[in-house]
Amino acid sequence: MSLRAAVSVRRGTLDLQLDVEVADGEVLAVLGPNGAGKSTLLRVLAGLLLPDSGVVVVDGATWDDDGTHLPASRRSLGMVFQDALLFPHLSVADNVAFGLRTRGTGRTAARAAADDRLARVGLEGMGGRRPAELSGGQAQRAALARALVGEPALLLLDEPLSALDARTRLTVRAELRRHLAEFRGSTVLVTHDPVDAMALADRVVVVEDGRVVQAGTPHEVARCPRTDYVARLGGLALLPGTGEGRTVRVENGGVVAVAEEARGPVFAAIRPESVALYLSRPDGSPRNVWPVTLAGATPHGATVRCDLSGEVPLVADVTATAFAELGLTPGAPAWAVVKASEVTVYER
Amino acid sequence: MPAPLLVPAVLGVLFLALPLVGLLVRTPWSQLGPQLAAPGVGQALRLSLVSATLATLLSLLMGVPLAWVLARSRARGRTVLRALVTVPLVLPPVVGGVALFLVLGRQGLVGSWLDDAFGITIPFSTTAVVIAETFVAMPFLVISVEGALRAADARFEDVAATLGAGRWTTFRRVTLPMVAPGIAAGAVLCWARALGEFGATITFAGNFPGTTQTMPLAVYLALQRDPDAAIVLSVLLLGVSLATLLLLRDRWLGRAGVP
Amino acid sequence: MRKTACGVAAVLPALLAGCGASGAGPGGDGPTGTLTVFAAASLTDAFPELGKRLEEDNPGLTVQFSFAGSSALATQISQGAPADVFASADQAQMAVVASAGRTDGEPQVFARNAPRIAVPEGNPAAVTGLADFAREELALAVCAPDVPCGAAAEAVFAAAGVPPRPDTLEEDVRAALTKVELGEVDAALVYASDVAAAGGAVEGIAFPEAEQVVNDYPVCVLDGARNAAAARAFVDLVLSAEGRRVLTDAGLRAP
Numbered sequence: 001m002s003l004r005a006a007v008s009v010r011r012g013t014l015d016l017q018l019d020v021e022v023a024d025g026e027v028l029a030v031l032g033p034n035g036a037g038k039s040t041l042l043r044v045l046a047g048l049l050l051p052d053s054g055v056v057v058v059d060g061a062t063w064d065d066d067g068t069h070l071p072a073s074r075r076s077l078g079m080v081f082q083d084a085l086l087f088p089h090l091s092v093a094d095n096v097a098f099g100l101r102t103r104g105t106g107r108t109a110a111r112a113a114a115d116d117r118l119a120r121v122g123l124e125g126m127g128g129r130r131p132a133e134l135s136g137g138q139a140q141r142a143a144l145a146r147a148l149v150g151e152p153a154l155l156l157l158d159e160p161l162s163a164l165d166a167r168t169r170l171t172v173r174a175e176l177r178r179h180l181a182e183f184r185g186s187t188v189l190v191t192h193d194p195v196d197a198m199a200l201a202d203r204v205v206v207v208e209d210g211r212v213v214q215a216g217t218p219h220e221v222a223r224c225p226r227t228d229y230v231a232r233l234g235g236l237a238l239l240p241g242t243g244e245g246r247t248v249r250v251e252n253g254g255v256v257a258v259a260e261e262a263r264g265p266v267f268a269a270i271r272p273e274s275v276a277l278y279l280s281r282p283d284g285s286p287r288n289v290w291p292v293t294l295a296g297a298t299p300h301g302a303t304v305r306c307d308l309s310g311e312v313p314l315v316a317d318v319t320a321t322a323f324a325e326l327g328l329t330p331g332a333p334a335w336a337v338v339k340a341s342e343v344t345v346y347e348r
Numbered sequence: 349m350p351a352p353l354l355v356p357a358v359l360g361v362l363f364l365a366l367p368l369v370g371l372l373v374r375t376p377w378s379q380l381g382p383q384l385a386a387p388g389v390g391q392a393l394r395l396s397l398v399s400a401t402l403a404t405l406l407s408l409l410m411g412v413p414l415a416w417v418l419a420r421s422r423a424r425g426r427t428v429l430r431a432l433v434t435v436p437l438v439l440p441p442v443v444g445g446v447a448l449f450l451v452l453g454r455q456g457l458v459g460s461w462l463d464d465a466f467g468i469t470i471p472f473s474t475t476a477v478v479i480a481e482t483f484v485a486m487p488f489l490v491i492s493v494e495g496a497l498r499a500a501d502a503r504f505e506d507v508a509a510t511l512g513a514g515r516w517t518t519f520r521r522v523t524l525p526m527v528a529p530g531i532a533a534g535a536v537l538c539w540a541r542a543l544g545e546f547g548a549t550i551t552f553a554g555n556f557p558g559t560t561q562t563m564p565l566a567v568y569l570a571l572q573r574d575p576d577a578a579i580v581l582s583v584l585l586l587g588v589s590l591a592t593l594l595l596l597r598d599r600w601l602g603r604a605g606v607p
Numbered sequence: 608m609r610k611t612a613c614g615v616a617a618v619l620p621a622l623l624a625g626c627g628a629s630g631a632g633p634g635g636d637g638p639t640g641t642l643t644v645f646a647a648a649s650l651t652d653a654f655p656e657l658g659k660r661l662e663e664d665n666p667g668l669t670v671q672f673s674f675a676g677s678s679a680l681a682t683q684i685s686q687g688a689p690a691d692v693f694a695s696a697d698q699a700q701m702a703v704v705a706s707a708g709r710t711d712g713e714p715q716v717f718a719r720n721a722p723r724i725a726v727p728e729g730n731p732a733a734v735t736g737l738a739d740f741a742r743e744e745l746a747l748a749v750c751a752p753d754v755p756c757g758a759a760a761e762a763v764f765a766a767a768g769v770p771p772r773p774d775t776l777e778e779d780v781r782a783a784l785t786k787v788e789l790g791e792v793d794a795a796l797v798y799a800s801d802v803a804a805a806g807g808a809v810e811g812i813a814f815p816e817a818e819q820v821v822n823d824y825p826v827c828v829l830d831g832a833r834n835a836a837a838a839r840a841f842v843d844l845v846l847s848a849e850g851r852r853v854l855t856d857a858g859l860r861a862p
Contacts, residue, residue, distance in 0.1 A: 048506050072509035073517075079510040085503055089525040098521075099511035146511070156510075446789070454746070455790040471791050472746060472774035551782065554775025555751060561776075568778060572678040573753040 002026075003154055003186040005064075007044045007054035009037070016040055016210040022186035022203075029189045029201030029218075037210040038190040042156050045188060046079055047072035058186070059153050073102070075154070078147030082159040084139035086131035092142050093118065093127030099150045117145040121175070137168040144179060155180075157189040161196055173199055174347035198222065198238045199267060199346075222315060237275075237314045239268040248345060254311030257287035257340040266345050272305060274342035275316035278335045279326060288338040290314075294328050308336055368586070375583050376576045383580040388557045388566065392581075393588065396563040399474060400542035403481035404489075407538045411489040412531060416519065418490070419497035437487050444483055445551025452479065452552075476553035477560050481542035488541050489534040496530020497523070536593060543589050638837035639667035645684060647677045647696035647824065648781050649720060649800045653857035654694070660853075661837075661844055668837055676779040677755060684709055684829065691832035692841055694824060696720065697755040701825045711832065714825035717845045718859040720798045721821045722756075722763050724812040725787045725805070732793035736814050737763065739794060740771040748783040748795035751776035755822065756783070760796045762820040784809065803858025823862065 003022040010016070016037040022028040030038045043049035045056060047063060047070055056064035058077075063070045078099070086095045096114035101107070118127050121141040123134075131139060140160060147155060160176065161169045177200055180187055191197055197204050198218040206214040206221060214221055222236055241250035243262030249255055256268045281289060292310035299305075304323040306316040314336055318326070328334060383389065418430055436444055452459040452470045462468040470476050504526060508518040524531075546564040553560040555569070563585040571578040642661075646654050651674045658670035673680065673690070677700040684690055685707035693710075694717070695701040701714045726734050732745050740747055749771055750757035757776065764771050774792065777783040783795040788808045802811030826845055828838040844850050851861050 043506075046506075046510050048509060071514070072506070073512050073514045075510075077510055079507070081503065081507065085501075085507050087504060087507070087522060087526070089528075098508070098513070102508075102512040102514075102517055102521075150512070446785070449786075449789050449791055453789060453791045469746070550778055551785075554748065554786070555778060556773065556775050565778070569751050569753040569776075571682070572676070572751075572778075575682070 003045075003056075003058050003188070005041075005045060005054065005056045007041060007051045007056070007064075009040055009044060009049070009051050009054075011040070014040060014210055018205075018207065018210070018212060020188070020205060020212075022188060024186060025184055026203065027180050027187040027189060027201045029191060029197035029204045030207055031191060031194060031197045031204055031221075032207035033192060036207045038192075038207055039158055041207075042079070042158050042188065042190050045154065046077060046156055047075050076150070076152045077154040077156060078150060078152040079156040080140070080143050080147045080158065080160045082163050084131070084136075084143035084163075086134075086139055086142055086146070088131055090131075091127060092123065092129050092131060092134065095131065095142060096127070096146045096149050099146065103150065113149055114145070117149040118142065121145045121179070135168070136164050137172050140164060140172055141175065144176065148179065148183065151185075153185045155183060155185055155187040157187065157191075159191055160189070162191070162193060170346040176200060194222075194236055195269065198236055198269075237270045237272070239270070239312065241266060241268055243345065246340075248343075250312055252311045252313065254290060256312060256338075256343055258343045258345050259341045260345060262345045264347070266347055269344040269346070270314060270338055270342065272315040272317040274338050275308075275314050276337045277306065277316055277318055277322075277326060277328075278337065281335050282337055286337045287340045288312075288336075288343070290336050292334055292336045294330055294332050294334060296330060297323070297328070308334070310336075312336070314338075371579060371582060371586075375579050379576060379580055380583075383577055384584060386577075388561070389581065389584070391558050392561050392563050392566040393584065395474070395477070395558070395561065396543055396585070397588070397592075399477045399481055399562060400485075400539050400545075402478045403485055403542040404535050404539040406478065406482045407486040407489045407542075408531070408535060411486045411534070411538075412493055412524075415490045415493035415497055416523070419494045420502075433487055433490050435487075436484050441484055441545065441547025441549075442551050445480060445548040445553075448476075448480060448483060448548065448552040452476075471552060472554040472556065472560060474553075474559055477549055477562060480548040480552045481545045484545050484548050485538040485541040489531075489538040492534030492537055493527065493531050496527040496534075499530075500526050536596070540589060540593070543585070637665035637668065638834065638840050639665065640669070640834050640837065642668060642670045642692070642834050642837035642841060643673070643690050644670060644692040644694065644841060645673050645675075645680045645688070645690040646692075646694040647680070648674050648779060649696055649798055649804075649859075650674065650694055650824075650857075651781075652800075652804045653854050653859065656853050657841070657844055657850055660849070661841055665837070665840070670837075670841065678703075689833065690829055691834050691838040692826065693829055694826040694845070696824055697758075697822045698825055699755065699758075701827065704827075704829070709830045711828045711830040711835075714827035715842070715846060716823040716862040717826050717850070718824040718854045719821050719862055720800050720824065720859050721813075721817045722759055722796055723799045723802050723817065724794055724814060725784060725797045725802050725809045726794045726812060727787055727790045728808055728810060730810055730812075731790075734794045734812060736812065737767045737769050737816060740764065740773070740796070741769050743772050745793040746791065747771070747773045748775050748777050748786050748792040749773040750780055750783055750796070751778060754779055756780040756796075756798065759820045759822060763796065763816050766819045767814075767816045798858070799860075800858035803856075821860070824859070 002024040006019045008017050014037050018041055020028060030041060032038050044051045050069055051064060054064055062068050063075055093111060093114045096117055097110040100110035100113055115127050118124060121144055123138060123141055134142060161173055164172055180200060189200055201218055204216065204218050204221045205212045239250040241248040243264055243266045245261060247255050247257050248262055248266055248268045290310055290312045292308040292314060294306055295309045296307040297304050302320055303317045304320055306318060308314040308316055316336060418426060449456060451457050454460060454463055454469055459470060504522055505518050508522045544564055546568060549562060550565050555561050555565045563581060567578050567581045570581055654672055658672060662668055662670055677696040681700040681703040684693055684704050693704055704710055724734060739745065749760045752758060752761055780797050780801055784797050784801045784805055786792045787795045788805055799811065802809055826842055828835060828842055832838045
């Protein structure tokens with residue numbers, strides 16, 4: 001394990017008790033509602049906040065422990081904030097070079113490394129600009145370049161996409177996914193958006209009121225929500241596939257019809273409330289009709305979350321009454337129907 | 349523009365500008381040349397500019413860190429500290445001058461020691477002028493910079509820390525450049541106040557041409573003898589300070605004008 | 608027919624002093640209301656005492672003072688300041704007021720003041736006379752030539768043939784005295800009245816040349832006085848034997 005942290009912080013109404021572990025190259029998403037203590041965790045990991053007690057160990061080096069506190073400036077980390085927070089008085093390249101300069105790299109070498117890193121995030125030739133001259137997406141890319149340029153052991157992402165507009169968020173999310181795949185250190189991503197967690201993380205911990213309420217892979221968490229919060233936010237079927245115009249061929253071989261043109265590697269995302277279940281193949285010509293098998297069912301209030309396997313694996317929320325009328329039992333076959341306009345597609 | 353704002357604003361401008369107009373109307377322009385050539389005027393003007401500038405530099409040196417402490421520290425004594433900083437603002441400058449005597453005078457707490465140990469006496473020297481001006485003018489800088497620091501987004505300091513910058517580096521390379529406009533505004537205010545300083549200066553530094561007689565002192569004394577001369581000197585002081593400020597402003601705008 | 612206190616006092620000061628006293632006597636139709644007196648800073652100690660006596664003799668009368676440098680006061684009066692009486696530390700500033708048309712009658716000299724050397728208690732620099740003002744190693748204060756006490760100082764040094772080496776040219780005599788009281792200067796050239804006012808903190812040293820530049824203190828009711836009756840009563844009191852005693856106690860001389 002490359003990051004191991006057990007953190008306890010009490011501040012006002014917040015009572016945070018979290019244990020997290022992240023391996024090298026792994027991305028851990030910390031998902032939870034506002035005020036759950038997610039950002040506090042990041043601030044502790046960054047060394048910006050002294051925990052009441054706790055241990056933070058990165059690559060075998062103790063950053064926090066009883067009587068030990070390594071200041072933020074001496075931790076090998078990169079951090080990306082919700083607003084890019086590029087220093088307004090420095091050029092974009094000087095922003096990216098900042099961390100190298102403070103750690104003793106010479107001016108020329110730092111500048112070269114910054115230009116190189118900017119090129120890798122698609123900002124080639126923009127180093128001379130002022131941050132105010134960048135778009136939101138460009139600024140967040142520059143912030144990512146700034147965080148990664150020093151090859152840190154730990155990357156902390158604090159709601160990195162939530163300040164972006166919907167369209168930009170899709171492209172920046174896809175790029176971020178690529179950079180995270182290349183990144184060799186550990187990553188902790190804090191977000192309240194399950195899509196970010198599903199798309200970017202290898203593992204998810206769900207935090208509510210300062211405690212981990214659920215942990216696992218994105219799919220595990222989505223399929224078996226243990227709290228209402230996870231149920232509401234989770235349950236998203238995230239299908240990696242290849243765009244072929246108005247259809248997406250998913251990895252298991254199934255084909256998903258979509259409303260917008262899609263090309264290349266994409267995700268098709270389907271919300272559980274968009275899925276209708278039938279015992280026999282429905283009439284008419286809905287474009288997405290798939291035979292599925294009920295793998296599991298979890299009641300949640302007035303609805304039942306159904307885990308469906310098949311060539312297009314899905315999660316469906318049906319009302320308890322409908323579920324009873326269908327008389328489905330685990331292993332039973334059914335037909336799942338989804339309108340093409342209900343499918344969200346984005347690059348991966 | 350709404351009348352409830354416009355009318356008081358116009359009144360405000362008139363209130364501030366009319367005394368100036370009165371001064372200009374009363375200025376005996378024919379005397380301008382001879383008065384300016386009068387012995388001691390150039391000397392007083394030079395001393396004023398030099399001492400106000402030194403006082404501003406001294407204020408920057410002490411005032412910016414002080415403002416940082418006031419804006420960033422969470423220590424309990426901060427409120428008291430802020431009250432102390434504003435003392436020179438409410439103290440009549442003449443009293444400020446006497447207070448400076450009590451500390452830095454020959455019989456003063458620190459001054460007597462300086463005199464005994466090093467033979468240094470501060471009163472009645474140009475140093476005393478700079479000290480008196482700094483005492484009166486520095487609070488303007490501190491308050492202005494503290495405001496700028498409070499308004500600045502402290503998260504940038506967090507960012508700098510995560511990028512390996514210690515607190516000093518962060519202050520130097522991030523905080524300071526970001527509040528530079530506030531510091532500049534404070535420095536201008538401080539300089540202007542130092543330039544017009546009278547009470548503390550004449551008390552603590554005395555009045556002697558060439559060493560301690562600044563323009564405001566020269567103006568005051570001229571007023572005793574020849575009001576016309578006093579008006580000419582005031583207009584001169586006003587003109588020089590306005591010209592300096594406009595010049596500096598142009599330079600700043602020229603450099604920081606890139607959006 | 609309008610008689611002016613100043614005019615009569617010029618001819619018969621003693622008699623008028625008597626008249627003033629009787630006119631302001633208790634139970635008589637003495638002046639009431641508020642009297643505003645503008646007086647030279649060196650009268651700060653003597654005049655309030657006289658004001659108090661006038662108030663005691665005239666129930667219903669309030670006397671208020673504005674003390675400042677004579678030249679500042681002269682400027683204010685010339686600009687129309689609402690004063691009833693002006694007492695100046697020299698003739699020049701009274702002339703300023705007169706030329707502005709604000710004197711009512713002839714100004715009368717009621718006291719004289721002679722320059723004196725003031726040194727801090729104990730005279731640490733062992734100053735003995737005017738010659739010490741040429742010692743560069745001393746911290747010395749003299750009034751600026753623009754103000755009356757400075758003009759007097761210039762005359763004194765000229766008479767003594769001493770080239771003074773002051774460290775500061777003070778804007779008024781009280782500022783010079785303050786610096787002596789604080790011990791920040793070794794000596795200052797001030798007036799006898801200032802030395803008396805400073806009490807024990809300051810010692811005075813008389814010198815012969817002072818006699819050549821003794822200056823006169825004129826007083827006059829002002830034209831446009833809002834309380835002319837009280838103004839005349841006050842001027843009468845100042846010129847009376849009683850007034851003279853109070854002024855002498857404050858270090859001033861009789862004219």
